[in-house]
Amino acid sequence: MDSRDDRATDPEMEGIPTDYDQLEVSEWGLDWGDVSQIREKLKLTPTERLKAAQDFINTVIRIRAQNGYRAPV
Amino acid sequence: MATELRFDEVLRVLTRNQVEFILVGGVAAILQGSPLTTEDVDVVYLASEQNNVCLAKALGELEAHYFDPAGRQIEPNASRLASMRVHLLNTNCGRVDVLRTVGKDLAYSDLVERSRVLEVEELRVRVLDLETIIATKEYADRPKDRYQLLFLRQLLAEIQRLETE
Numbered sequence: 001m002d003s004r005d006d007r008a009t010d011p012e013m014e015g016i017p018t019d020y021d022q023l024e025v026s027e028w029g030l031d032w033g034d035v036s037q038i039r040e041k042l043k044l045t046p047t048e049r050l051k052a053a054q055d056f057i058n059t060v061i062r063i064r065a066q067n068g069y070r071a072p073v
Numbered sequence: 074m075a076t077e078l079r080f081d082e083v084l085r086v087l088t089r090n091q092v093e094f095i096l097v098g099g100v101a102a103i104l105q106g107s108p109l110t111t112e113d114v115d116v117v118y119l120a121s122e123q124n125n126v127c128l129a130k131a132l133g134e135l136e137a138h139y140f141d142p143a144g145r146q147i148e149p150n151a152s153r154l155a156s157m158r159v160h161l162l163n164t165n166c167g168r169v170d171v172l173r174t175v176g177k178d179l180a181y182s183d184l185v186e187r188s189r190v191l192e193v194e195e196l197r198v199r200v201l202d203l204e205t206i207i208a209t210k211e212y213a214d215r216p217k218d219r220y221q222l223l224f225l226r227q228l229l230a231e232i233q234r235l236e237t238e
Contacts, residue, residue, distance in 0.1 A: 026227050026230075027227075027230070028222075028223045028224075028226045028227045028230070029223055030223055030224065030227050034108070034223075034224065034227070035227060035231070037108040038106060038107075038108055038224070038227055038228050038231050039231060040108075041106040041107070041108050041228075042106045042228075042231060042232065042235065044106075045192075046104040046105075046191045046192065046193050047192070047193050047194050049103055049104055049105075049106065050080055050081060050100070050103060050104060050193055051081075053080070053100075053103045053110060053111070054078060054079070054080050054081065056110060057078055057110050057111070057112055058077050058078055060110075061076070061077070061078065065076070
């Protein structure tokens with residue numbers, strides 16, 4: 001069953017995009033989710049942006065390490 | 074090898090040692106709102122005798138050594154900072170790329186007018202402006218630069234939209 005079937009059977013979903021090609025695309029080719037991310041980052045201070053980026057990549061590194069990946073020195 | 078990346082600590086050590094540098098690349102873009110992630114800190118440094126000494130001291134505090142596929146532990150020093158243009162380093166805070174130039178041979182003196190000072194925690198950090206970050210990526214034109222440009226151009230458009238509101 002594809003997403004169009006979801007929409008057809010659930011009237012509450014009327015107007016909610018359920019396919020990527022329904023999402024607004026920016027002039028630079030980004031979709032709604034990408035543009036939203038940028039708008040959320042712009043609400044933060046530089047300090048908050050740095051901390052968020054650092055926390056995110058360190059979480060990724062921890063998960064990689066838990067799964068046996070080690071970066072070359 | 075660092076088990077945790079500390080972008081903030083790299084900036085703190087460089088600032089504490091009075092290194093004249095401009096933050097460029099991914100972390101510079103992040104500070105200005107980029108949602109893209111990065112795993113290293115890129116800086117362009119002023120290539121003066123005094124600054125090379127300050128930078129060498131800061132890199133010593135960060136326990137920096139050159140990225141070497143052969144696994145040797147070669148440390149940067151003032152002499153190497155004076156003679157070489159690109160220093161790809163592992164530190165106790167993660168990867169740090171220390172560069173004499175970026176883009177089309179743009180040195181510190183070319184970039185300083187294209188930078189802005191941002192407050193990051195208690196620090197005042199000179200950061201390459203978004204327009205010039207975009208120009209350096211356009212110049213590099215690698216596949217990863219082309220991908221990042223989609224986000225950085227949109228970011229610049231969003232900032233300009235906010236400024237006119």
